[in-house]
Amino acid sequence: MPFGNVIDERLAIESTYEGLATVFEIQDVKDPVTRKTRQQPVMVLAAEPCALSQTSLPASTQTVTADQVNYDAKLFISPDVVIKPGSRITIVQDGMTFEGEQAGKPFRYPTHQEIKLKEVLNA
Template sequence: MQFGMVAAERAALESTYEGLCTVSEMKDVKDPVSGKTRQQPVVVLADEPCGLSQSTLPSATQTVTSDRVEYDAKLFISPDVTIKPGSRITVQQNGMEFKGEQAGKAFRYATHQVIKLKEVLNA
């Protein structure tokens, strides 16, 4: 493969995606019974192919009740989708589930985009 062939490079990169993600954003939702509007998470993207990579080494926190391991991750995904900062993103990959929140703006390339995620516990 020759560099500068965006379609071929994108196809090669996307062939490495082993995960599927679901993206939720907080939106105003009107309750049909009470008529009140409140913010609720709404799925805006489901089962989107992606790749998840660990960004930092995990740090363990020990408490009286449990041990927690937290880490940041990078999401690799199509440049065609738009994911807003603050969106909640759940990734299923290699038998694990990662729940995170987008931390900042996506960095876009012609072949993909990279989104930094911060793990969200108990989400």
Template sequence: MVSARRKAIQSLYRGICTVKTWGSVTDPVTKITTQKETTKFENEPCKLSYEKQTTASNTGGPATISQTIKLSLAPELDVPPGSKIIVTQDGVTNEFTRSGLPDVHMDHQHILLEAFQGYT
């Protein structure tokens, strides 16, 4: 049974995500093992949040601006470190990788993301 709190949180989700991993896959016919990308799950409701952080320089130089990207999704979904996470929200699709341990709550989880640049 889904709680009222979880329904309220998920009503804010505006995107969908697909999680892909890189690993060993054995062909069932040839029994040959190769490295390839596989889909762990797809079309899961989610929400991307962006937070800009500005820091001033001690040397009087220009301020540095960084951005924190956070993905909110269902708590039971396991997103391994280094996964490729493809998120479509508000008509825009971007690829990310998981950059930290998930902050898991009873009704949702938050995962900090970085732009995907390739499997590690």
């Protein structure tokens, strides 16, 4: 496959996706009974093929009750999807579940986009 063919390059990248992402945005939701509006997480994307990569080595923090290990990650996903900053993203890949929050704007390429995630503990 020669470089320069965006369609083939995108297919090659997407063939490596082994994860599935579910995305939640905080949106105003009106309660039909009380008629009050409050912010709630709303699922905007489900089971979207993706890949998750660790961007930094885990840092361990010891607390009174337990050790915590948290790390940053990078999400690789289709450039066609829109994920807003601050969205909560759950990725299931290789038998693990990662709960993260988008940290910053996505970096888009014609073949994919990269989104930096910060792990959310006790999500």
